[in-house]
Amino acid sequence: MNSRITSQSGTRGQAQQESLTGAEIVVRTLLDLGVDTMFGYCGGVVLPLFDKLFDAPIRFIVPRHEQGGCHMADAYARASGKVGVVVATSGPGACNLVTGLATAMMDSSQVVALTGQVRTELIGNDAFQEADTTGITRPITKYNCLVKDVKDLERTIREAFYIASTGRPGPVLVDLPVDVEVARYHMGEPATIDLPGYKVRTKGHSRQIAMAAQAINQSERPVLYVGGGVITSNTSEQLRALARKANIPVTMTLMGLGSFDQTDPLSLDMLGMHGAAYANYAVQECDLLIAVGARFDDRVTGKVATFAPHAKVIHIDIDPASISKSVRVDIPVVGDARCILEELLEQVEHRPRTAWFEKIAQWKQRYPFAYDRNSPYIKPQYVIEEIWRQTRGQAIVTTGVGQHQMWTAQFYKFRHPRQLITSGGLGTMGFGLPAAIGAQIARPDALVIDIDGDHSFNMTMTELATAVEHNLPIKVCIMNNGYMGMVRQWQELFYGKRYSKSYLANPDYANVARALGAVGLTCEKKEEVPKVIEEMLRQERPCVVDFKVDRHENVWPMVPAGKSLNEMNGLDILERLI
């Protein structure tokens, strides 16, 4: 992507000295940047742009709501590693992008949003469908700007792609007044990026790397703690090589799942609030914590003051602002994870660390993720395990937010990067379905499954019509417990079982699916689960399965908010189950 931003491709030749409208400049620049897929919704002030998109060689997906379009572009980016592009009109269109942009921002996803704006002379006059889009989206984008002059248009779009896709990626919004879309300008040589305040540091400081290597070689009980940055920077291979060569167990954040094969014996799976007990214990007892592309989020650290109390901390991250933000770091290394791990790899030595691995093996044996296999009800964990078994762990999985998301993280053992697409930072309910659509568009041959919750699905289920329109064979598995499950769990544990407003009457999802043109299935009996999943996987159309799961199942273990990682609830329950 990067090299294409400044490079010139074949589409440019005939553009020499031609007078083009702003809308034509946008489309030609997008094509030159390699864009072949876009998501978006038309409206008054983007009509000139949509007119030029009418016959452009770009696959265009119209969501049923701009929020869905933004999540699709986000998931498209996460599944493909390319920039996801979303277009919306001014005012309500732009406002509807807000949740999607904030989701992309928190999870560092490379999205470029183009929004229409009212005519420049009307800006600030409370014109029809006017909103202060750049003002509204400033805190939830990596960068945004209003283009007031058609001369700046091409450069601004190139800058938007460059900023979105480099460094710590993130969403960038470009606001286009309708008069700029119709103004004419001669397009000459490709515009050069002019960003004096934006420097991307890729190579890590070699002295810091040497210090990190020395700390690794000296450590008795190291743990690699890796996040989404490993996936964004395509560093999985280097991570595996490092873990194997230096012999270090690896735990992942929710965003990091897939960066390290969870079927590898070195995997400690996910850590944090609903992470594996063995991962949390390992972090609390390690003498060296090597954080790579992770940001010490509160859901990971628990109580910061007692997080990894015996550890020296190495933090490898491209964002200097992430370093020592919440946890004091001893050896910071700023730069691209891939470059840094490659350098680190040459300097680390293999150590057996027998005692450490024995201890970990004991924890793994004593506290695995578990659920009641003898229950007469459909346990959501069982459904997820069965999906994993039947898909041989190879599906791209998207999720909503809540209990089903945590069970997915616990029971679907991810093996490849970009395999789990979930809203980690913002925790956006309703992300799963539009994300599945975006992922399926990006990876047409892949099996894409949205493991969703009933209430998460309710929020964006209108996008099922989008999946049907484009005949995308996505699968939606609703873990239907009739509750906002995670809210219900907190109310049970911390609010005296007062289930305040966490219950809604749900529709018959199979019927909803059929009404929208998709296949709808219902599974009410435990023994039918494998058969229903088989049937679902046979479908070549969008398919929704309503699994009526145990309504009172909880996610264990659980570190209550504000507690240390080793103060997990539910371990007694897990011990009784195995």
Added chain:
Amino acid sequence: MKHIINALVENKPGVLAHVAGMFAARGFNIDSLVVGRTEDPRFSRMTIVVIGDDRVLEQVRKQLAKIIPVVKVQDFSGQPVVTRDLMLITVAAPPEKRAELFAIIEVFRGHVVDIGPKSLTIEVSGPESKIEAFIDVCRPYGIKSLARTGTIAVPRQAGAEL
């Protein structure tokens, strides 16, 4: 503790809102913020006085640098700098008190920039402590209005205060 941060920013719309919004969103305390053009019309300089410990200050610096139109961030804490505030202050000054006030203004190297029938408007510049002292001295006479710029600063070239 107060720290003086200096940020060179691109002279573009929305930069001030971005910087101010970041401070508000992350709960940093701004004591004062001054923006003005520099020798290069493409850039403006922001001088921001922030209250916080070293840890807060480190985050302030990093979060500022992360804002794309922010080109350079310098922390002037712990290095010799020249700092100035500018104040315009209107003080009640009946004719019988004026001689007294003129003497005070003289001591503070201030200037009278406007005279009304019952008041004087005085311009005073200097480090913040001097401005505060001048306000204290004026208070008994009755302050009618007061406007201050906030601190601007540049690194000191000479070894000592001139």
